[in-house]
Amino acid sequence: MDTTDVAAIVTGGASGLGGATVRRLAADGAHVVAIDLPKAIDTAEKLERVDYIGADVTDGDQVQAAVDAAVDTGLPLRVVVNCAGIGTAGRVLSKKGPMDLGAFSQVVTVNLIGTFNVMRLASAAVAQTEPLEAGARGVIVNTASVAAFEGQVGQIAYSASKGGVVGMTVPAARDLAQYGIRVMTIAPGIIDTPMLAGVEESFRNELAKGIPFPQRLGRPDEYAQLVAMIAEHDYLNGEVIRFDGALRMQPR
Numbered sequence: 001m002d003t004t005d006v007a008a009i010v011t012g013g014a015s016g017l018g019g020a021t022v023r024r025l026a027a028d029g030a031h032v033v034a035i036d037l038p039k040a041i042d043t044a045e046k047l048e049r050v051d052y053i054g055a056d057v058t059d060g061d062q063v064q065a066a067v068d069a070a071v072d073t074g075l076p077l078r079v080v081v082n083c084a085g086i087g088t089a090g091r092v093l094s095k096k097g098p099m100d101l102g103a104f105s106q107v108v109t110v111n112l113i114g115t116f117n118v119m120r121l122a123s124a125a126v127a128q129t130e131p132l133e134a135g136a137r138g139v140i141v142n143t144a145s146v147a148a149f150e151g152q153v154g155q156i157a158y159s160a161s162k163g164g165v166v167g168m169t170v171p172a173a174r175d176l177a178q179y180g181i182r183v184m185t186i187a188p189g190i191i192d193t194p195m196l197a198g199v200e201e202s203f204r205n206e207l208a209k210g211i212p213f214p215q216r217l218g219r220p221d222e223y224a225q226l227v228a229m230i231a232e233h234d235y236l237n238g239e240v241i242r243f244d245g246a247l248r249m250q251p252r
Contacts, residue, residue, distance in 0.1 A: 001078060001136060003231050004029030007070040008079035009122055011035045011057050011114075014044035016193040017143065018083030020220035021227050026050050028228060030079060033070040035063070035118075057084045057114035060121070067125050076129040078138035079231055080122040082115045085143065085161075089154040104157040111161035112168075115142050119172060119183075127179040136234055137180035141227050142169070144187040146242060150249035162187070166240050173238030182237040184230050189244025192217040212246040 008025045012018030013034025022034045026049040036044065038054030046052065053069055055062035070077045088107050090099040119140055126138040144165040151159025166185060173183040190207050196217070208216050226243055230236050 001132065001139065001231055001234055003079060003228070005075055006030050006078040006138075007073045007075040008032045008081070009035065009066065009070050009077065009118070010081045010083060011118055012083035012085065013050075014040035014052070016083070017188070017191065017220050017223045018081070019044070020224040021081050021083060022050055023047065024221070024224035024228055025079065025081075031070075031073045031075050033066055033073075035066050036084070057082075057118055058109055060117060063118055063121050067121050070122075071125050076138075077122065077125045078129065080118065080126065080138070080140045081227055082118055082140070082142045084114055084118075085111045087155075087158045090157060091154055092156050099156065104160075107157035108161045108164070111158070112164040115165055116168065119168075123176055123179070123181055126181050127176075131180055134234070135180040136182075139182040139184065139231050140172070140176075141230055142183070142185045144185050144240060146187050146189045146244050146247060146249055148187060152249055153252045169240055170238045177237075182234070184236055184238075185240040186223065186226055186230075187240055187242045187244070188218060188223060189242070189247040189249075190217050191223065191243075192219055210247065210250070211244070214245055216245075218243060218245065 008030040010018050010022045013022045014036035022032050026032050026047055032050045034050055034052050035055045041052045041054045053066045055066050088103050129137050131137055142165050145162040147155050147159045148162035148166045169185045
């Protein structure tokens with residue numbers, strides 16, 4: 001599928017993986033609606049062919065407004081990329097006692113329910129577009145993590161949320177097949193995002209040593225490149241792609 005002159009939605013679009021994806025899709029000719037929290041939108045670099053909308057992915061009305069904005073561009077909405085997410089460390093049981101249920105619930109709500117919320121509302125709009133060759137209408141790319149498979153100590157909430165995203169991939173692809181909408185998931189490993197910006201270089205080097213090849217951190221633009229490839233390749237559907245340099249996370 002060619003992404004020239006189509007509308008696209010990217011959540012978490014102000015920075016990191018989402019920001020890189022916004023830049024790539026806009027450069028490839030799409031009109032992008034970048035969704036993020038208002039405070040993140042305020043500080044984001046503003047680009048041509050990009051509309052920045054402050055919204056909480058867990059709020060149905062706010063997400064619907066963003067979907068409507070994508071439809072109002074006058075271009076067919078064909079690409080939806082879910083990058084918004086949070087991570088809160090915490091063990092099931094620590095010296096302080098059982099993990100706070102609210103902290104666990106918040107991570108699952110944003111990462112899993114937020115992803116589903118965007119997917120359900122955006123897919124309804126994609127389904128209304130004119131079909132392309134073989135009935136194709138668009139693609140949804142969700143973001144999981146290698147933590148979905150090898151969660152480390154303290155990642156119980158994050159791993160559960162990302163495992164849920166992985167688990168949605170096949171049934172979502174099956175549910176949406178009748179509308180010509182593909183669903184794919186990317187599971188990144190250790191990526192050089194703003195969350196690592198304040199980490200000392202020595203620690204970053206240690207992280208890189210644990211990656212079989214290439215021994216470096218992944219780059220957000222490489223994630224965006226993978227999104228673009230998935231959009232282009234119409235036979236990719238219902239699959240999770242690990243984007244991790246063959247990394248397998250250790251317990252800690």
